[in-house]
Amino acid sequence: xxxxxxxxxxxxxxxxxxxxxxxxxxxxxxxxxxxxxxxxxxxxxxxxxxxxxxxxxxxxxxxxxxxxxxxxxxxxxxxxxxxxxxxxxxxxxxxxxxxxxxxxxxxxxxxxxxxxxxxxxxxxxxxxxxxxxxxxx
Amino acid sequence: xxxxxxxxxxxxxxxxxxxxxxxxxxxxxxxxxxxxxxxxxxxxxxxxxxxxxxxxxxxxxxxxxxxxxxxxxxxxxxxxxxxxxxxxxxxxxxxxxxxxxxxxxxxxxxxxxxxxxxxxxxxxxxxxxxxxxxxxxxxxxxxxxxxxxxxxxxxxxxxxxxxxxxxxxxxxxxxxxxxxxxxxxxxxxxxxxxxxxxxxxxxxxxxxxxxxxxxxxxxxxxxxxxxxxxxxxxxxxxxxxxxxxxxxxxxxxxxxxxxxxxxxxxxxxxxxxxxxxxxxxxxxxxxxxxxxxxxxxxxxxxxxxxxxxxxxxxxxxxxxxxxxxxxxxxxxxxxxxxxxxxxxxxxxxxxxxxxxxxxxx
Amino acid sequence: xxxxxxxxxxxxxxxxxxxxxxxxxxxxxxxxxxxxxxxxxxxxxxxxxxxxxxxxxxxxxxxxxxxxxxxxxxxxxxxxxxxxxxxxxxxxxxxxxxxxxxxxxxxxxxxxxxxxxxxxxxxxxxxxxxxxxxxxxxxxxxxxx
Amino acid sequence: xxxxxxxxxxxxxxxxxxxxxxxxxxxxxxxxxxxxxxxxxxxxxxxxxxxxxxxxxxxxxxxxxxxxxxxxxxxxxxxxxxxxxxxxxxxxxxxxxxxxxxxxxxxxxxxxxxxxxxxxxxxxxxxxxxxxxxxxxxxxxxx
Numbered sequence: 182x183x184x185x186x187x188x189x190x191x192x193x194x195x196x197x198x199x200x201x202x203x204x205x206x207x208x209x210x211x212x213x214x215x216x217x218x219x220x221x222x223x224x225x226x227x228x229x230x231x232x233x234x235x236x237x238x239x240x241x242x243x244x245x246x247x248x249x250x251x252x253x254x255x256x257x258x259x260x261x262x263x264x265x266x267x268x269x270x271x272x273x274x275x276x277x278x279x280x281x282x283x284x285x286x287x288x289x290x291x292x293x294x295x296x297x298x299x300x301x302x303x304x305x306x307x308x309x310x311x312x313x314x315x316x317x318x
Numbered sequence: 319x320x321x322x323x324x325x326x327x328x329x330x331x332x333x334x335x336x337x338x339x340x341x342x343x344x345x346x347x348x349x350x351x352x353x354x355x356x357x358x359x360x361x362x363x364x365x366x367x368x369x370x371x372x373x374x375x376x377x378x379x380x381x382x383x384x385x386x387x388x389x390x391x392x393x394x395x396x397x398x399x400x401x402x403x404x405x406x407x408x409x410x411x412x413x414x415x416x417x418x419x420x421x422x423x424x425x426x427x428x429x430x431x432x433x434x435x436x437x438x439x440x441x442x443x444x445x446x447x448x449x450x451x452x453x454x455x456x457x458x459x460x461x462x463x464x465x466x467x468x469x470x471x472x473x474x475x476x477x478x479x480x481x482x483x484x485x486x487x488x489x490x491x492x493x494x495x496x497x498x499x500x501x502x503x504x505x506x507x508x509x510x511x512x513x514x515x516x517x518x519x520x521x522x523x524x525x526x527x528x529x530x531x532x533x534x535x536x537x538x539x540x541x542x543x544x545x546x547x548x549x550x551x552x553x554x555x556x557x558x559x560x561x562x563x564x565x566x567x568x569x570x571x572x573x574x575x576x577x578x579x580x581x582x583x584x585x586x587x588x589x590x591x592x593x594x595x596x597x598x599x600x601x602x603x604x605x606x607x608x609x610x611x612x613x614x615x616x617x618x619x620x621x622x623x624x625x626x627x628x629x630x631x632x633x634x635x636x637x638x639x640x641x642x643x644x645x646x647x648x649x650x651x652x653x654x655x656x657x658x659x660x661x662x663x664x665x666x667x668x669x670x671x672x673x674x675x676x677x678x679x
Numbered sequence: 680x681x682x683x684x685x686x687x688x689x690x691x692x693x694x695x696x697x698x699x700x701x702x703x704x705x706x707x708x709x710x711x712x713x714x715x716x717x718x719x720x721x722x723x724x725x726x727x728x729x730x731x732x733x734x735x736x737x738x739x740x741x742x743x744x745x746x747x748x749x750x751x752x753x754x755x756x757x758x759x760x761x762x763x764x765x766x767x768x769x770x771x772x773x774x775x776x777x778x779x780x781x782x783x784x785x786x787x788x789x790x791x792x793x794x795x796x797x798x799x800x801x802x803x804x805x806x807x808x809x810x811x812x813x814x815x816x817x818x819x820x821x822x823x824x
Numbered sequence: 825x826x827x828x829x830x831x832x833x834x835x836x837x838x839x840x841x842x843x844x845x846x847x848x849x850x851x852x853x854x855x856x857x858x859x860x861x862x863x864x865x866x867x868x869x870x871x872x873x874x875x876x877x878x879x880x881x882x883x884x885x886x887x888x889x890x891x892x893x894x895x896x897x898x899x900x901x902x903x904x905x906x907x908x909x910x911x912x913x914x915x916x917x918x919x920x921x922x923x924x925x926x927x928x929x930x931x932x933x934x935x936x937x938x939x940x941x942x943x944x945x946x947x948x949x950x951x952x953x954x955x956x957x958x959x960x961x962x963x964x965x966x967x
Contacts, residue, residue, distance in 0.1 A: 200529045203613075203624045203641040225613065225624070230547040232613065254529035254649040275352075282356040282678070283887055289361060289922050298367055298922070328891065335840050335848070336888070356887050358842045361923035368920050373738040376761040380917055383846020383942055427849060430856075440688065446856035447701055454713075461717040464846040464942040467761045475762075476715070503687045675845045701857040705949055719939075739910070739917045756913035756927070759941035781947035782954050783913075783937040795937050796913065 182237040184246050190235060194226045195251040202227040204258035206266045208292040209238070210299075217241045218292025220268055224248065241292070242269055249274035257281075267291040319344045324660070328357050332435045332664040335674035339667075343660060351655040353648060359678040366635040371397065371608060374635065376467060381640060382676040383464050384427060387420040388618045389640070390469035392625045395550065396614035397471045400629055401604060409473035409600045411592040414551050415483070416460070416468065418581040418588070422490070423452040424619035425574045425581075426497075428671045429504065432571060435668040436513045444500050451493055455486055473601030480596045483589045494582040501575045514567040518654045518666040521565055530650040532621020532643045533573045534670055538565035544617035555587045570669040607631050618643055620671050642676035717760040718777035720753055724800045727751060727772040733764035749802035756783065756796035833865025834956050837875035839895055841928060842918070843882025846942030847909035851881060854952075859945045866952060872898040877955045878932070881943075883911040883918055884925045896932045902962035904955045907934045908948055910941040917941070 202225040209219040222245065223236040239245055245262075247270055249255040256275040262268040264281050267288035288294055322343045328336030336357035342350035365377050378393040379386045391413050398405055430445035453463045459478050460466040468475050478486070504510060520530065525538035535542045536559055543559040545552040560576045562569035608629035616623050621643030628637040647670045654666045703710055720741075729751065734744040741757035742764060744750070765773045783795040840848050854861045855868060869875050872895045880892065896905070907928050910916030915926040928934060935958045938951035 205626045205639050207637040282359050360842050360918045361921040369738050376738050380844045383844045450858050458713040461715045506687050702860045756939050759910050782950045785935045
């Protein structure tokens with residue numbers, strides 16, 4: 182991701198008085214040409230009735246700058262991102278150092294962890310479509 | 319000055335649910351607070367891998383036992399958007415009515431817990447006694463007291479007859495009239511004023527800076543309410559959010575007290591304006607597999623909730639995410655706790671109306 | 680200094696003293712149940728055709744159904760009373776009751792001990808071989824209060 | 825057994841495991857005017873050393889195993905554990921979630937299971953009453 186352009190865009194939202202609505206991460210499972218999977222991170226900003234999303238695709242280990250200097254509430258989302266997904270967020274205003282959730286599984290939502298759980302269930306991805314059709318009978 | 323760290327929680331008399339705050343004290347003043355959660359973390363969002371999208375709504379409902387209706391509704395609405403389902407109008411009205419009833423029940427519950435936190439047990443009992451009447455209506459119409467399982471993708475599972483609706487409005491208005499006396503106590507009792515007035519002030523600017531939502535933001539004078547977007551039929555009702563400007567604990571109590579009467583009025587309006595169409599369809603059959611993604615916003619009793627759903631054309635969703643109002647209000651809580659007296663911490667924590675099981679999912 | 684005579688709670692408290700208590704004297708006095716209240720899942724062996732639809736769609740995996748063995752089981756401790764199975768059942772073999780015992784006692788920790796809340800049913804196989812020993816009538820371990 | 829026959833007042837320690845809140849508020853509802861368990865002498869205490877009955881709602885996850893064991897260990901004998909709600913009994917709908925170990929019988933011995941999602945106040949009262957009976961049995965056995 183282009184960090185400078187991203188931070189400039191976030192800063193514009195901040196200056197225009199938008200508030201941070203949600204930062205959401207989705208894991209993209211490992212696939213051809215993307216062995217470690219990836220993360221789709223979207224930062225959503227709201228102003229009155231409007232909501233806009235900034236989306237970036239980052240690879241595991243890639244540095245994601247924190248926006249907690251402009252949006253104070255971001256630190257909670259960012260700690261969560263790091264703890265549950267293993268996203269490498271840098272420069273958080275309040276770094277909880279992995280003490281937020283303390284899950285039994287390390288980074289349970291990381292692409293590799295999801296892959297491992299799906300494999301244990303014996304499910305390839307995507308799930309075969311005929312299976313769903315058969316259930317309707 | 320010597321600094322002391324006092325861990326508060328996970329089991330603490332004022333906290334109904336486990337959360338830990340490491341309070342850094344200088345004498346009696348709190349200078350810092352570090353939150354730790356995770357005692358209720360279940361990993362609910364990862365259950366999308368195991369529960370099919372048709373049944374996942376029942377998992378979503380169990381994010382929280384207080385706003386369970388809203389969670390079920392949010393999931394259903396979001397899935398309907400992904401699958402481009404046109405929901406029968408009657409189902410949408412019924413959802414609105416149940417949603418506003420959830421608000422009444424949640425606020426009454428919170429007012430009780432809040433009263434208990436500032437040492438007014440008598441009021442706690444009063445609020446919960448009133449709340450039981452709302453629960454009775456819920457049980458009669460949905461079959462459950464706390465978890466309703468009444469939402470389904472494509473509509474709702476149960477209808478309420480028109481006579482029943484009229485009876486509900488009448489019952490709620492009686493409840494509102496009876497509650498007015500209790501409401502007056504909250505607003506005027508000198509002991510409550512002493513305890514809450516001027517405590518934990520969140521200014522308008524701060525509320526904006528920490529992205530507070532719901533009654534928390536409205537008590538600081540921010541006109542913010544997802545119902546204003548007019549989705550979920552709120553555009554057909556006359557609605558103006560309850561605002562207070564003081565931003566202290568008392569303002570947050572008063573906002574919730576007044577929102578109870580507002581919700582009763584919204585239900586009355588809804589019953590007046592919905593078509594009298596008993597027996598009209600309340601559900602459409604949903605077939606096929608969902609593809610796409612959606613962000614869905616809803617105003618819960620505690621504030622704005624956002625659902626994100628990504629579906630990839632299989633019967634299992636790829637990602638489900640709920641950003642619950644308490645999650646958004648925790649930065650505000652930390653902001654408020656810093657600089658207050660240790661004895662005020664329980665009140666401040668309570669007035670954000672924390673729902674930890676929502677926060678941790 | 681606030682007005683010491685401003686005591687809005689007093690009226691309320693006096694009224695409470697004079698009015699009837701709100702408490703329902705459970706268990707001697709039970710709350711009337713509304714029609715359609717969800718409760719404990721009940722199964723009717725006679726109508727079931729063992730299609731297994733309910734067991735496949737149960738979000739908590741509380742139901743087990745085997746067409747070959749003509750076997751059906753409910754884990755009452757897992758059931759969340761969502762009603763998915765009841766909606767799916769074409770034969771109306773499942774329903775909810777609020778009168779069933781609501782408490783299950785611990786029944787022992789040895790491997791052979793019945794599991795609390797586990798109910799199972801076996802149907803006589805169609806070929807006429809003797810039914811599986813056990814109880815065709817119903818639950819094994821639902822201890823009532 | 826009618827409640828009036830109980831000679832002792834059991835004190836309850838309520839702990840919220842990984843519950844959704846639903847059962848917790850139903851436990852609290854038992855204390856409020858409509859159900860009012862205090863008329864049986866049942867007191868909700870916050871101190872494990874004062875408690876006879878441990879009432880747990882919600883399932884067990886990695887983090888609260890220790891806390892539940894700690895609370896149980898600190899309670900004086902004889903003691904009884906009541907699991908309230910589907911989650912406490914078996915893990916319920918969350919049994920298959922990655923962070924959940926299952927019902928609380930994975931951690932401490934459970935005497936009474938109260939199923940339901942959420943468990944109704946009537947069921948919780950029944951559960952507590954069965955807990956009292958179990959407590960009496962244990963007391964006799966140890967006497």
